[in-house]
Amino acid sequence: MVGCCPPMDLMRSEEMQLVQLIIPLESSHLTVSHLGDLGLLQFKDLNADKSPFQRTYANQIKKCGEMARRLRYFREQMSNAGISAPPKSFTRNDIKVDDLEVKLGELEAELTEMNANNGKLQRTYNELVEYKLVLQKAGEFFHSAQSIAAAQQREMEAQQTEESLDTPLLTDQEKSGDPSKQVQLGFFTGLVPREKSMPFERILFRATRGNVFLRQTTAENPVTDPASGEKVEKNVFVIFYSGERAKTKILKICEAFGANRYPFSEDFGKQAQMLKEVSGKLSELRTTIDAGLLHRGNLLQTIGDQFEQWNILVRKEKSIYHTLNMLSMDVTKKCLVAEGWCPVFATQQIQDLLHRATLDSNSQVEAIFQVLYTKESPPTYFRTNKFTTAYQEIVDSYGIARYREANPTVYTVVTFPFLFAVMFGDWGHGICLLICTLYLVIREKKLGSQKLGDIMEMMFGGRYVILMMAIFSIYTGFIYNEFFSVPFELFGKSAYDCRDLSCKDATIDGLIKVRDAYPFGLDPVWHGSRSELPFLNSLKMKMSILLGVAQMNLGIMMSFCNATFFRSCVDIWFQFVPQIIFLNSLFGYLSFLIVLKWCTGSKADLYHIMIYMFLSPTDDLGENELFSGQKTTQIVLLLLALVAVPWMLLPKPFIMKRQHENRHQGESYIPLQAEESLQGEAANGSHGEHEEFEFSEVLVHQLIHTIEFVLGAVSNTASYLRLWALSLAHSELSTVFYDKVLMLAWGYNNVFILIIGIIVFIFATVGVLLVMETLSAFLHALRLHWVEFQNKFYFGDGYKFYPFSFSLMVEEEE
């Protein structure tokens, strides 16, 4: 900034340089890998014209992709089996990538084979389970049918002699059908999904025109379907039919309904034998399957132990080849040429690293490191820590700073939470917020390593912003004297008292000031009084303007810092000076009047003064005069403001034109375009120097800038009134919750109502005040910084430094 001071952290982005690395082919992989570990070099793509398939290392990338696919397959299998990979097991048994590729292939083959076998076994097992069910249920059915038939037989024999009306018709028929005439009935047994059982029955009935007898029983437990492997509720059925045609029809229907049929024999002896056989097979299969699953689990566990390590290795490998693909091959095909941006401070580190890589890879030739000179604008890189990162991100989301321009983050760290707190002044709420963030801050190590939800992630990222917001809200809460909207007499006695002992006038004429003003913050006596709102409104409105003017002046001062840094006298004299004069001759003067009015206790009308300062500056001020010579001062200020406008508008374009002409004076020869292309890619950005100077364009640009500033001065000052509006809304809302919920519930003298009141109060406070109000105050503070503060100096048209870094890569994947 200035010569006498050391450069301030974060004020300017790091100095960057464009460097060229010439790396021998044999050490290129290791070099890039080391650079990825360091993470301070942003490679430029020198093969932008080539498609991904035409590049040198396309095959290696394909291989890495294949390995990544295998790893994803393993992850899927592991999550199915309920095995979780330990997040970071740093058991450093170094494995080569080629070995890993072979190993992954073997493991995949083993796993797929195992899965196929297991699947087959499982299917057989499920079929057997179903078969067993059929055997049991149908067996029961046949058994009961047999016993009923036998009973009927006996009954019939008994009844044969005595015919009566009671004899049911059906038995009559059955009786008449003697065994010789009986038609041979066929039957099927099987299982059908329960939800399909009704349509199944209906279709069967229709298709065979009722010449079918279907019997169903429900299987108590859901059965695993062999085909799909899902648990399904099923019914066991037995179908009796007669005739070949009916048989084919039934078979087709069974198939259509996914009803599995199983052979069944009428003979009880055979049934028992089958049942025994099936049970035997089942237990055998169970042990086989269990053994298989155990084996698979073990395999997956061993994979899981090293999974994260492999995963990182593969991703690193892939990114290394991606980077290598961005380098251009030298004509001799013996070395690779890389170009990229790196911060100047990293020069030594990178050189050491190149040296180490050469040694490690036993290369005969050392890599060459050289700095290129370019007109291209370098990327913007701020070295932030865990505290400042969130603030830098707030600024970055508006626009990345131009290279080396003044960084608003330096002030945002304080002013952002401060302006938030002006809108969120309540030390009770501040303490709640503080407790929440303290939890996040204290447990940041643990929380940082685990995955959080979307909203939680955002809260965690901004924990230091919220921490500062909470601390400042506690401070402003003391200033506003509000604790969940309740005032406390913490800093001495109220300055006001009754006029006399009887205190009759207190509700009509009001109290009277008997002491010095309340020493810290707002006098508690105002709370709940009839004149609270007029007083608070006047105070907060004026406070907003004062804070706003202060912050806008700070913004213009930042533009001064920029101008001195870039050594642009034009910007100082024809931008900064008129701007600061314009703003302060109008709104600086207003601020001065506000303070003066407070100090003198004058009853002058500030609106009147400000309006007539423009309308009729020569008129007498009368009773609105705050200080002697005010009229002259006002005329001078008004003239200054009027002069400042053309001062901002006109000289700068003309001076720029002169400068441009001077620079190109005597240049009767225009450099050939071909010359430039000979210089190779290093001169890529040098077109900028020869660009045409369009005077009208510059003038229009300056005109827009001037108009924006002049109108902005008014509208931005008005915009700061949102501080007043939001802080008013906050205090009114918390008063409502306190008075109309908590105090109302208290008034009933009933424990039950009180508890309900407390619960409602807590929910309203948390939901509306702590969440919604925090959000809205946050957004308004954001706007005040982005628009009102930053438009005074911030260009924000840079681009971010994005180094090739493994740690960044890992973060992103997560």
Next chain:
Amino acid sequence: MGFFVTSLIFLVIGIIACLCTRICFNRGPSTNLFHLTLVITATVCCWMMWAIVYLAQMKPLINPILNEAE
């Protein structure tokens, strides 16, 4: 306590905070300057807020009129 005495207290607190950060977080001249800026900005913000509220209550034009219910 008048306006100037309390302002002086703010100043003293600011200086103490500056010294504290200088002693506790000494991380080279650039970072120290950054810390100094933060502490000064914070102190100025807090002081401004207090000063505004204090000044507004010094010679108020409105007096508090109590509510009848109270």
